[in-house]
Amino acid sequence: MFAEKKIKQSPISEFNVVGKNTTxxxxxxxxxxxxxxxxxxxxxKTNGKIVIGESGCVKGKVECAEADIAGVFSGEFYASNLLTLKTSAKITGDVVIFKLAVEPGAEFNATCIMKGGVKALKNEQSKQEKTA
Known part of the structure; x- marks a missing residue:
């Protein structure tokens, strides 16, 4: 007769900071x-966004949904959505992303694999071939 109400919990919106003088x-x-x-x-590793500020430096492996980099990164970088490189960014290593935005002046010395773009291109080509 009485149905139990299910309470929806909103995702946790944490914001973590690694300060300027912290290692x-x-x-x-x-x-x-x-x-x-x-x-x-x-x-x-996070399901959220990572921002590496101008004074920030990360060496290792990063996995996130999206990122803005203005500092230094070296290692393996995986972003399931957008990676934005600011003018002061310096990136080396291996990068696997969905989308990439690079401001003029950023240093991007990495191997880069963009996931998703190849599939979309193949689907468009097959649609065009069917109509031709």
Missing amino acids: IIGDIMAEGDFRIEGFVEGNV
């Missing part, structure tokens, strides 16, 4: 967003 050596995992202004050596 972290090790792995970091969280659900929320990160802003890194200090130095991180290790793996950083």
